[in-house]
Amino acid sequence: MNCSNSALRGFIICPKCQKKLQGSKCKGRHKHYYYYHYEASCKYRINSENANRLFVENLKKYQPIPEVKKLYTSLLYETHRDLSNSAGEQKRRLAEQIKDYEIRLGNARDLLLSLKIDPDDYKVMKEDYHERITNLERELSMVVNEKHSIEELLNKGVDNLIKLNETYADRDLSDKRSLIGLIYPENFTIRENKIQTARVNKIIESICLINRELRAKKNGTKDDFYLLSRRVTSTIQIHTNFMQDLKKLAYFQVNL
Numbered sequence: 001m002n003c004s005n006s007a008l009r010g011f012i013i014c015p016k017c018q019k020k021l022q023g024s025k026c027k028g029r030h031k032h033y034y035y036y037h038y039e040a041s042c043k044y045r046i047n048s049e050n051a052n053r054l055f056v057e058n059l060k061k062y063q064p065i066p067e068v069k070k071l072y073t074s075l076l077y078e079t080h081r082d083l084s085n086s087a088g089e090q091k092r093r094l095a096e097q098i099k100d101y102e103i104r105l106g107n108a109r110d111l112l113l114s115l116k117i118d119p120d121d122y123k124v125m126k127e128d129y130h131e132r133i134t135n136l137e138r139e140l141s142m143v144v145n146e147k148h149s150i151e152e153l154l155n156k157g158v159d160n161l162i163k164l165n166e167t168y169a170d171r172d173l174s175d176k177r178s179l180i181g182l183i184y185p186e187n188f189t190i191r192e193n194k195i196q197t198a199r200v201n202k203i204i205e206s207i208c209l210i211n212r213e214l215r216a217k218k219n220g221t222k223d224d225f226y227l228l229s230r231r232v233t234s235t236i237q238i239h240t241n242f243m244q245d246l247k248k249l250a251y252f253q254v255n256l
């Protein structure tokens, strides 16, 4: 039996009874035919070759363009930042607070030098400000590290997706099934030869969207990046899945 025939088993949801379709072999006159269906109680079935072909065609939508790898990373990072309202805003606020304490420290020094406060008071103030500045700087470096780690995950995720798309056909059954589960965390239905799903992995979905936008606009400018960024942000509304989906894709084991 050709393994590719059963790769989708358990991932397709029946459009009629909403149950997960299982693989089934039917004897024809000259060869075996494979179908996905649930039970005799539901008459729905889909030819496994058709289903697999549709799946593989659909997979092409999610193929990142290697030449613009960096663009995916920056767009998705921007999107994440917008959604979580974190890094940029947080960095700016922390830097402002650090500067503020440095000014206060300078003022205290001036007061000390002009003998308006005594050395003991100055010492207390200095220690207090130093401690606050140290804490803020630690917080700031964590925000910067978070940026690096998200970018690292994005780079890894995009690389993984490129590899997975390139090698899908040659992979064994269990690899294929892991990949299908990664793309469609909530399975999918096939209706009128189209794959429909409640949710595609957010990162993979975004890459598909970026590809579509890139195809629509060939000559990119800085303004386009901004618009592209807005478009990506607007489609990723449930940002709770963003980091989770990113980690799933980045940590996905791709052995070649």
Ligand SMILES: [Zn+2]
Pocket (backbone or CB within 6 Å): 014, 015, 016, 017, 018, 019, 038, 042, 043, 044
């Ligand atoms: Zn059914």
